[in-house]
Amino acid sequence: MADEVSLKDVADTAGVSLATASRALRGLSTVAPATRQRVELAARRLGYVASFNASSFASRKTNSIGFIVPYVDRWFFSKVIVNAEQELRRYGLDLVLYSVGLEEEQRRRFFTELPVRRRVDALAVLCLPLRESEIAALELLRIPVATLGTRVGDHPCVRIDDHAAATTAVRHLINLGHRDIAIITGQANVDLGFTSSGDRVNAYQDTLLAAGIEPDPRWRVDGDFTAASGDHAMSQLLSRSPLPTAVFAASDEMAFGALGSLRRHGMRVPEDLSLIGFDDHELAEPLELTTVSQPVPEQGRLLGRLLLEQLSGTAGQHDIVLPTHLAVRRSTARRLPS
Amino acid sequence: MADEVSLKDVADTAGVSLATASRALRGLSTVAPATRQRVELAARRLGYVASFNASSFASRKTNSIGFIVPYVDRWFFSKVIVNAEQELRRYGLDLVLYSVGLEEEQRRRFFTELPVRRRVDALAVLCLPLRESEIAALELLRIPVATLGTRVGDHPCVRIDDHAAATTAVRHLINLGHRDIAIITGQANVDLGFTSSGDRVNAYQDTLLAAGIEPDPRWRVDGDFTAASGDHAMSQLLSRSPLPTAVFAASDEMAFGALGSLRRHGMRVPEDLSLIGFDDHELAEPLELTTVSQPVPEQGRLLGRLLLEQLSGTAGQHDIVLPTHLAVRRSTARRLPS
DNA sequence: CTGAAAGCGCTTACAG
């Protein structure tokens, strides 16, 4: 692109210095309105676009925000990322993605080599509870950090109350008369250690106990948040006896898999078994899944805003807990008197 | 980060010049092995990481690839993006996302303001058939372009044969004895004009005609690839009379929505109606949906590779058409003699 | 195989 229009061209055309042209185009307030107009006109005429690289380099900012995520091609994460990205793009910031979920080795490398160093102005950590050593590594960066789902140190965080939300789900089943309630957890991914997963299991147990029901360990099966694991988990539950009358799946995607298993086994929902999920995935409504609804796009937007606030030094509230609610659909019903 | 280790520090420690240090760390071949070792050791000792901005700027490369996409939070696109990104990251390239799908205004701005200018080294266009004026705008950039799903000018492309794939789906229904076959298209998004959507509709009509069946316009309902639209479309079909005995949904997500509608209407699949989708979404297997399977991750990887090849001047094959296959599951069955 | 020097295209104190 040897023929790209440079800021110098704009400055010359407008009859001002490089410095003034730069200030005018960035909207700095120390430029006379008339001057600004001339510069803007020249820039438009010449079709000038600033070099991202050059201006980032000169200003010692990267204009990029790093996102450390376990997965990007899962419903929850893709929604969060899209919405955070839109929030950041308004301020000219790029989102650069780092997937560290899959392998321990990948994660270790990320935190030792710190590829984000000198590469991003701030960092978002999504649903990854960090170890002490990892937190220490991040502090070395000396850049703002915000997290989603799980608090990391004192960094600002946006999340939901997983324990309370899961409690709502289990209590809904209990209120419908169920006592034989199984759970499909997300705990198979122990290495990632999503806190939300643990919180949901704990809520399940606490809520049962509070209702005077002893949680039966045979009615807990661990999935990994995928539909396939939900399918498999439900098949395991259906091979046991006695059968539960209701199942709480810790994510909608697992619930969808469970739905498949139930159909293959000739079990009707909710007539033979009630099923409740967690998330309010967009398929939950068409598939009539009762679930705990959480505001995913809003979490993404707020995460973006937390980062923005820190970069501009106007950091506000630090631990934002968003509300969830029960979306009652057809997949849960009153327990039949048996 | 006033205290970041610079290349100068590394050079001094290793007792070489800046230039040599730079060459050694980038693995250029014109460095003596012993020298290289000394430099690498020094870099490791000091914990040196090159400034992305500075090296990009100095080398007049952005080390970023732009992805123009209609959506990023839909199954197909998120899979493609993840896989392309992994391919690119191996070569130190970042993927920067531009969503231009939603509003016409957004799209117009993208192609007139060209925010990718001076911002990316190459561009990927995903499933967006471009207009002449838009193609012209891209050519102005004078950077490599590769596309997914739809050819744009002569640029390299990776795709499937949508017409052939959809033909397989419809023929499967015909082979099962169905003649009253409806279609849920993706044509509601006319503004985006996905070619895949049109190709699938055409294949549907062509295949019916080839079998001596006159396509009935009442059995075509337009969706927009979302589950909600599939749900709605199926409800419309079910309100008509006579009913089709089989339905081809142009995407799995629409098929899932259709499944919801069918259940609410008390229709059994496949006993009362056969349903076939398109994509092989991960929920297709648990939900037992017969579908046309396309290799989505591979399309992402190949797209990344096409871009890489062009950047390194080793461009190979230019129009890669990947195979698809029918995944037969429980949602389709032989038409009952009525 | 190595080094000295120019330069990438902006932004930013500093001075006025």
Place this chain on the structure above:
DNA sequence: CTGAAAGCGCTTACAG
């Protein structure tokens, strides 16, 4: 409100 000049931290001809 504006300009001259330094400088951001690397890479890249060029020369040897």
